Amino acid sequence: MNRLESSNTDNTVRILHTSDWQLGMKRKFLGKDGQARFYEARLAAVERLFQVAAQEQCDAIVVAGDVFDDNLLDRQVYRRAMDVLAEAPCPVYLLPGNHDPLDAASIYAKDEFRSLAARDRAPVIVLDDSEPREIPGRSDPLAPAFIVGAPLTSKQASEDLVYATAEKLRQVGPPEVECKNWEARINVVVGHGAVEGFGRAFDPSLIDVSAAAEACRDRVMDYVALGDTHSAIQLHPDSTVWYSGAPEVTDYMEPNGGGENNSGKVLIVDIAVNAVRPHEPARLAVHEVEVGQWRFQALDAVVNSHEDVQAFVEQLERMTNKRQTAVKYGLTGALSLSDNALLEDKLETMSDGFAALYPRERRMDLKTLVELDQVGEDSFGSGFVGQVAQQLATRSESDDVANDALKLLFRIHTAQAGQGE
Numbered sequence: 001m002n003r004l005e006s007s008n009t010d011n012t013v014r015i016l017h018t019s020d021w022q023l024g025m026k027r028k029f030l031g032k033d034g035q036a037r038f039y040e041a042r043l044a045a046v047e048r049l050f051q052v053a054a055q056e057q058c059d060a061i062v063v064a065g066d067v068f069d070d071n072l073l074d075r076q077v078y079r080r081a082m083d084v085l086a087e088a089p090c091p092v093y094l095l096p097g098n099h100d101p102l103d104a105a106s107i108y109a110k111d112e113f114r115s116l117a118a119r120d121r122a123p124v125i126v127l128d129d130s131e132p133r134e135i136p137g138r139s140d141p142l143a144p145a146f147i148v149g150a151p152l153t154s155k156q157a158s159e160d161l162v163y164a165t166a167e168k169l170r171q172v173g174p175p176e177v178e179c180k181n182w183e184a185r186i187n188v189v190v191g192h193g194a195v196e197g198f199g200r201a202f203d204p205s206l207i208d209v210s211a212a213a214e215a216c217r218d219r220v221m222d223y224v225a226l227g228d229t230h231s232a233i234q235l236h237p238d239s240t241v242w243y244s245g246a247p248e249v250t251d252y253m254e255p256n257g258g259g260e261n262n263s264g265k266v267l268i269v270d271i272a273v274n275a276v277r278p279h280e281p282a283r284l285a286v287h288e289v290e291v292g293q294w295r296f297q298a299l300d301a302v303v304n305s306h307e308d309v310q311a312f313v314e315q316l317e318r319m320t321n322k323r324q325t326a327v328k329y330g331l332t333g334a335l336s337l338s339d340n341a342l343l344e345d346k347l348e349t350m351s352d353g354f355a356a357l358y359p360r361e362r363r364m365d366l367k368t369l370v371e372l373d374q375v376g377e378d379s380f381g382s383g384f385v386g387q388v389a390q391q392l393a394t395r396s397e398s399d400d401v402a403n404d405a406l407k408l409l410f411r412i413h414t415a416q417a418g419q420g421e
Contacts, residue, residue: 001056004270004285011143011184011275013135016053017267019064019192019227020246021046022099024077026069029326034355039077041294041324045248046084048291049266054089056268056289060135061090062147064227064244065097065192071107082112088122091135093147095127097192097227101152102128127151127190130165132172142275143181148221150191157205162191162224166215183278186271187221193228195235209235216240222271222282231262232288239284242267252296252328264292294324294355300363303343304333313346316357326356330363340368 006012023042030038053061068081085092096102108126116124125133127149135145148169150161166189174182195207212224213236224241232245244267251260270285297319301312312331319325335343351357 001268001287001289004272004283006272007274009142009274009276010272011141011145011181011186012270012272013060013138013141013145013186013188014056014058015188015223015225015269015271016049016056016058016061017064017225017242017244017269018049018061018247019095019225019244020066020097020230020250021063021248022066022069022246022250023081024069024073025250027326029328029356029358031356034326037323037355038294042248043080043084045264045291045293046081047087049247050084050087050089052266052268052289052291058090058268059138059145060147061088061092062188062190062225063092063094064190064225065095065152066099066227067094067097068100068107071100071103071105073107078107082116085116085124088124090122091137092122092124093127093133093149093190094124095149095190095192095227096151096153098152098155098157101154103154130168132169132187143184143186143273144179145186145271146188148187148189150189152192157193159204160207160211161193161205162189162207162212162226165189165191166212166220169215169220181275181278184273184275186273186282188223188225188269188271189221190225192226195226209241212236212241213238217281219273219279219281222273223269223284225267225269230260232265232267233262234286238281239286240282242269242286246292248292249294249296252298252326254298255300259298260296262288264290264294266291293321294326295321296326297328298360299327299329301329301331302333303331303335303339303366305335306339306342308333309335309339309343309346313343313350316350322350322353323355325354327354328356328358328360330360332363332365334367337368340366 003014021042025042026035027038096108100107102108108128113126117126128151130149132146132148135147138145148165150165169187191207193205193207195209215221216238226241226243229243230246230250233243235241235243245263245265247264247266249260249263253259253261265288268287268289272283274280303309303312316327347357
């Protein structure tokens with residue numbers, strides 16, 4: 001990836017912006033096997049983004065909140081997470097978010113985080129206050145570059161923490177020790193939370209994107225790295241305020257393209273400030289990089305015929321990486337007993353190949369068409385089973401339990417008849 005075009009009078013920095021790792025996240029629909037693999041997938045996504053940071057020669061990685069899904073974490077997940085963090089290729093800055101705030105039970109109070117922060121090579125630093133922290137180890141910098149956190153101390157903030165951090169930065173003067181090109185310094189503010197304009201009612205904790213962008217134009221800060229929303233989103237035309245999204249999927253993309261529709265990404269952010277004209281806004285380039293491997297997909301389909309059933313089954317069969325794909329589906333329409341049995345048999349067979357494959361009950365409205373003259377000897381025989389089928393058929397139109405029982409009876413009887421051939 002090419003760096004932002006710059007000159008020998010530019011102070012430059014390249015960061016990898018990520019957020020919402022939520023290590024230890026649980027998803028009930030995955031089941032025991034899928035959940036174990038999902039735990040590992042979130043750790044593997046962090047390892048991949050470390051590889052990206054190394055390949056792209058990033059000066060630092062900022063994690064904009066919710067590193068962990070909870071402060072009370074499974075011991076095994078915690079141990080593996082710390083082992084992964086120890087392999088960081090460059091300085092990493094962790095911001096406490098609403099899932100892992102700096103409260104009395106904070107996971108960041110553990111001694112291991114202090115040890116990681118004290119490392120000479122690639123320290124892992126918790127942003128537990130809003131003091132600017134200079135990025136160490138940059139190659140021949142023209143001026144300093146700082147990471148500034150806006151950490152949450154509880155699950156719900158009481159104010160716009162990004163705005164509050166910007167106001168503090170406005171009061172920061174040059175250090176007592178002379179600093180080369182101080183006015184060309186770069187400030188990256190790291191925050192976490194919802195932003196104004198996403199449909200929520202007035203909430204004092206909402207982040208004012210316009211105010212943040214204005215502070216960037218004023219060179220109070222130069223880039224605002226946000227977390228909370230799990231899809232990567234550019235929040236302002238100036239490209240100074242972004243959500244990075246989660247590096248691995250956390251929720252479903254809806255059939256209409258809504259929902260979580262741009263997760264599995266990290267952002268490579270290049271920032272340049274001209275030391276000759278340091279009061280001009282920084283120049284930025286932001287690139288999305290794919291690191292996620294899992295997919296959660298919601299599907300809707302209308303099935304009224306054998307051909308519709310085949311089309312829906314083929315849609316599922318065409319999906320790649322099924323072991324890392326969860327699908328919930330909503331089906332509407334009306335099928336014959338035989339077409340319904342075909343659909344259920346196919347779904348049952350395929351379900352073992354997916355991370356999860358299950359009906360979305362509130363969007364299921366699939367009827368079974370039962371013609372009494374079809375519930376006869378050809379389908380069920382003339383014995384006891386045929387008699388039960390006839391009784392269920394007469395009740396199936398007004399009784400969902402009878403309808404389901406008739407569908408199950410048809411599948412069982414058809415399977416047994418097939419085995420006897």
